[in-house]
Amino acid sequence: MSVAVAIPQSSPGQVHSRLANREPAWVRWTLISLALVFLTGFLVLPLAVVFSQAFSKGWSVYASALVESNALAAIRLTLLVAAISVPLNLVFGLSAAWAIAKFDFSGKSLLITLIDLPFSVSPVVSGLIYVLMFGLQGWFGGWLADHDIKIIFAVPGIVMATIFVTFPFVARELIPLMQAQGTDEEEAAIVLGASGWQTFWRVTLPNIKWGLLYGVILSNARAMGEFGAVSVVSGHIRGLTNTIPLHVEILYNEYNSAAAFAVASLLALLALVTLALKSFLEWRLHASITPSK
Amino acid sequence: MSIQIRYITKSFGNFQALKGINFDIAPGELVALLGPSGCGKTTLLRIIAGLEWPDSGQIIFHGVDATSRHVREREVGFVFQHYALFRHMTVFENIAFGLRVRPKATRPTEHEIKEKVLRLLKLVQLEWLSDRYPPQLSGGQRQRIALARALAVEPKVLLLDEPFGALDAKVRKDLRRWLRNLHDELHVTSVFVTHDQEEALEVADRIVVMNAGQVEQIGAPDEVYEHPATPFVYQFLGDVNLFHGRVDDGWAKIGEADIRLPEQEVDQSDSALFFVRPHEIEVNRSNGNGVKGIGAFVRDIRRYGAVVRLELERTDGDGFVEAVLSREEFKANTVRKGDEVILQPKRIKVFPQAAEPAPIDYVI
Numbered sequence: 001m002s003v004a005v006a007i008p009q010s011s012p013g014q015v016h017s018r019l020a021n022r023e024p025a026w027v028r029w030t031l032i033s034l035a036l037v038f039l040t041g042f043l044v045l046p047l048a049v050v051f052s053q054a055f056s057k058g059w060s061v062y063a064s065a066l067v068e069s070n071a072l073a074a075i076r077l078t079l080l081v082a083a084i085s086v087p088l089n090l091v092f093g094l095s096a097a098w099a100i101a102k103f104d105f106s107g108k109s110l111l112i113t114l115i116d117l118p119f120s121v122s123p124v125v126s127g128l129i130y131v132l133m134f135g136l137q138g139w140f141g142g143w144l145a146d147h148d149i150k151i152i153f154a155v156p157g158i159v160m161a162t163i164f165v166t167f168p169f170v171a172r173e174l175i176p177l178m179q180a181q182g183t184d185e186e187e188a189a190i191v192l193g194a195s196g197w198q199t200f201w202r203v204t205l206p207n208i209k210w211g212l213l214y215g216v217i218l219s220n221a222r223a224m225g226e227f228g229a230v231s232v233v234s235g236h237i238r239g240l241t242n243t244i245p246l247h248v249e250i251l252y253n254e255y256n257s258a259a260a261f262a263v264a265s266l267l268a269l270l271a272l273v274t275l276a277l278k279s280f281l282e283w284r285l286h287a288s289i290t291p292s293k
Numbered sequence: 294m295s296i297q298i299r300y301i302t303k304s305f306g307n308f309q310a311l312k313g314i315n316f317d318i319a320p321g322e323l324v325a326l327l328g329p330s331g332c333g334k335t336t337l338l339r340i341i342a343g344l345e346w347p348d349s350g351q352i353i354f355h356g357v358d359a360t361s362r363h364v365r366e367r368e369v370g371f372v373f374q375h376y377a378l379f380r381h382m383t384v385f386e387n388i389a390f391g392l393r394v395r396p397k398a399t400r401p402t403e404h405e406i407k408e409k410v411l412r413l414l415k416l417v418q419l420e421w422l423s424d425r426y427p428p429q430l431s432g433g434q435r436q437r438i439a440l441a442r443a444l445a446v447e448p449k450v451l452l453l454d455e456p457f458g459a460l461d462a463k464v465r466k467d468l469r470r471w472l473r474n475l476h477d478e479l480h481v482t483s484v485f486v487t488h489d490q491e492e493a494l495e496v497a498d499r500i501v502v503m504n505a506g507q508v509e510q511i512g513a514p515d516e517v518y519e520h521p522a523t524p525f526v527y528q529f530l531g532d533v534n535l536f537h538g539r540v541d542d543g544w545a546k547i548g549e550a551d552i553r554l555p556e557q558e559v560d561q562s563d564s565a566l567f568f569v570r571p572h573e574i575e576v577n578r579s580n581g582n583g584v585k586g587i588g589a590f591v592r593d594i595r596r597y598g599a600v601v602r603l604e605l606e607r608t609d610g611d612g613f614v615e616a617v618l619s620r621e622e623f624k625a626n627t628v629r630k631g632d633e634v635i636l637q638p639k640r641i642k643v644f645p646q647a648a649e650p651a652p653i654d655y656v657i
Contacts, residue, residue: 184377187344191364191371192391192446202394206381 050268053261065251065259066266073239074247075266077155081230081243082223085162089219093170094212098204100171101178102186112175118167126164127232130157153235158243161229166219173215174208177285181207210284217281221274225267294355294449294482295320296341301350303336310336311347312506318499320355321480323473325487325497329529333506334486335454341484342452343367354449367450370443370481374455376435378427384438385423388413391446413441416475433464440472444479453485457492469496490530494518502526524644527568534574534614536567536587540643548609550587552638562645567638571617575637576603576628586635589614591628596620608633 055062065071096115100108118126132138134151144151151157185207189199205212227245234241236250244267251260296318303311310333318324326334339345341352343364351360359367378387388410392401401409414420417437427435436456443451456472457465473496476483487493493500494514502509502517502525510522521527528535538547540562545552547567579588588608595602601623603616614636618626628634 184373184375185379188371188373188377188379188442189390189394191342191344191369192394192442193365194390194394195365198394202390203379206379 047268047272050261050265053257054265056261057258061258062262062265065262068259070239070242071247071259071263074242074244074263077158077241078224078243080155081159081162082220084159085166085223086216086220088163089166089170090212090216092167093172093174093215093219096171097174097178100175102183115168115171118165123165123226123228124232127161127229129164130160130233134160152233153237153241155241157233158230158241161233162223162226165226165229166222169219169222170212170215173211173218177208177211178204210281214278214281214285217274217277221270224270296450296482296484297351297353297356298337298341299351299353301337301340301347301352303333303340303345303347310506311340314350314503314506314508316501316508316511318482318484320482323476323483323485323496323498325485325493325500326503327487327490327493327500327529328503328509330488332503334488334503337503338452338454338484338486341450342369342371344371368446368448370446370448370451372436372439372443372451372453372456374458376427376439378435378439378442380427382426383423384414384419384425384427384430385410387427387438388442388445390442409445413445416444417441431464432460433468436460436468437471440475444481448481451481451483453483455486455488457489458487465492472496494530502529504529521568521642524566524568527642527644532571532615532617534569534571536569537611538565538567539563540565540645545641545643547587548607548611551585552587552641554641554643562643564646566644566646568642568644569638569640571602571615572600573638573640574614574616575639576605576616576618576626577635577637578626578628579633579635586637587614589634589636591630591632591634594628594630603628605634605636 066075096111099105100112131152133140134144134157135141136145136152138152151160185203186199189203190196194202224243225245226243227249230243231246231249234243234246236242236246238250242250244263248260248264248267251257251263298314298316298318301311301314302309314333314337326337328334336345340347343352343359343362347360351358353359354362354367379390382390389406392406392409395401410423411420414423417440419434419437419441422430422434422438427438430438440453440456457468460468469492485496494517497514499511500514500517501511504525510517510526512520517526518530521530527533536547538545540546540554542561543554545554545565545567575586577586589605590608591603592606592613593604595604599620601618601620603618605614605616606612607614616636
């Protein structure tokens with residue numbers, strides 16, 4: 001009662017197709033150098049400039065620009081905004097992706113379009129939406145003023161604008177992944193007696209964890225770096241409603257470029273860390289998409 | 294456990310997938326749901342499992358209505374067509390899953406789980422794979438792990454959706470026999486879905502032939518194969534030649550040929566369908582000795598294992614006929630490509646035809 005096991009063998013045809021795809025050397029080198037020149041000119045050089053400008057007046061100026069009270073307040077606010085908006089978007093993105101990938105319902109494509117909306121709307125407009133709704137002249141402005149609730153030119157407005165802008169990242173990352181994985185494994189778990197909760201924690205979440213983390217990383221980078229939408233609702237009150245990007249702008253407008261670049265280097269650093277994490281996650285994600293068929 | 298399926302209907306939008314399915318499955322039986330793709334067999338299986346709800350009708354497990362019972366409480370094992378193994382768990386954890394998710398009160402101890410998983414791995418003869426992950430397994434191995442996982446919760450009913458569909462021919466044959474032996478050992482009531490008639494004939498105790506959301510015939514493999522109840526079953530189970538003609542006084546009139554119908558219930562019919570299996574056709578050289586039959590030219594001869602297949606074109610231009618001879622028969626009658634021959638059906642099945650037959654969209 002033995003069962004023969006087929007061992008897949010690479011076919012010789014693959015070798016030929018690889019050769020056929022190969023371009024002449026000069027084409028390859030032209031393309032590669034073009035890409036390299038572009039990358040250096042538009043990405044690497046600016047990044048280097050940020051750090052060199054930041055340290056242009058020495059380490060002590062750099063450090064003092066970061067520990068200055070307004071800078072610290074901006075850092076604190078940025079972290080707070082990210083700490084609120086990222087988890088909220090994680091929960092929202094996960095539930096939206098779950099609903100879209102695993103169930104059929106009417107209005108599904110409308111929901112997908114709505115999730116993409118923040119990508120297609122200019123951030124300034126997204127900020128203005130909130131001003132129009134919660135600002136003093138806005139729809140709820142009077143009511144909010146009566147109850148002494150401040151949203152615009154205060155932290156809640158900044159959080160709202162940030163949530164709006166970072167809305168799509170988690171959901172967009174998860175929807176294709178969950179669709180590709182299908183519902184077979186969840187069904188198998190339920191037939192085996194698992195509850196909905198157990199199925200989520202033991203089957204669904206482990207299968208999407210790398211994609212989820214990827215979405216969270218991107219969402220976080222955008223939440224910390226967002227300028228346009230936040231700028232409209234913040235009011236630029238130093239030490240109160242300035243996030244890191246807004247603080248950089250103020251310093252720069254005051255011709256305090258060393259300090260501006262010092263604070264900006266934090267964001268650049270965040271970008272580099274995000275990039276490294278992203279590459280790592282992409283590598284893990286690839287492994288989790290490979291179907292078990 | 295016995296299963297009674299009572300007047301199950303199910304629609305998806307405008308498409309009626311099941312149109313009143315009604316049959317019983319005896320305890321310990323191995324039943325095949327056989328039919329072309331889209332006939333509703335998988336939907337029926339999923340309804341039995343509780344993964345899908347019927348629009349009307351009942352599923353009765355051991356005399357108790359289980360229609361509204363949640364899949365979790367039905368105590369069924371389900372083996373998915375593409376196995377649906379948990380890709381981030383080892384083989385061991387996959388099999389242990391059903392035991393680990395039990396509520397604390399009924400959950401076995403770690404030691405018991407380990408013992409049980411190892412016993413199941415032994416049963417499916419894959420002990421050495423317990424630390425591997427599903428993507429590292431071959432198709433046949435995954436199938437057997439999926440089966441072990443389903444058996445771990447000691448289901449009262451085992452349901453298999455196209456269990457061998459995604460495997461290559463050799464592995465499929467081995468697994469088929471293996472499943473049959475396993476069933477003889479465990480005696481758990483089992484239902485499997487297949488579109489492969491050979492698989493159904495070889496493995497099942499009983500076959501339920503389905504077409505377009507309806508049951509065409511239910512019976513033991515022999516019965517279904519030897520005495521198909523409808524033209525569909527005849528065409529679907531095995532290769533078959535189809536002739537159009539009429540019946541006159543116990544004689545089949547096919548084109549120019551008259552063929553005596555032995556012990557047929559049909560004496561007279563203006564329009565009839567005749568079915569003849571390729572291996573039930575006698576091929577004789579037409580040497581003018583007055584043998585009556587269907588005239589044909591030999592167009593192609595293919596040796597294929599123990600048999601020889603002849604492709605024949607009717608002399609009256611009314612299509613092609615396939616005949617299968619044993620090598621001995623073939624040697625004895627010395628036909629060659631291009632010869633004109635006379636075809637004599639040894640067994641013929643007549644279905645008198647009221648009007649046009651329902652088009653059969655399945656091509657063998």
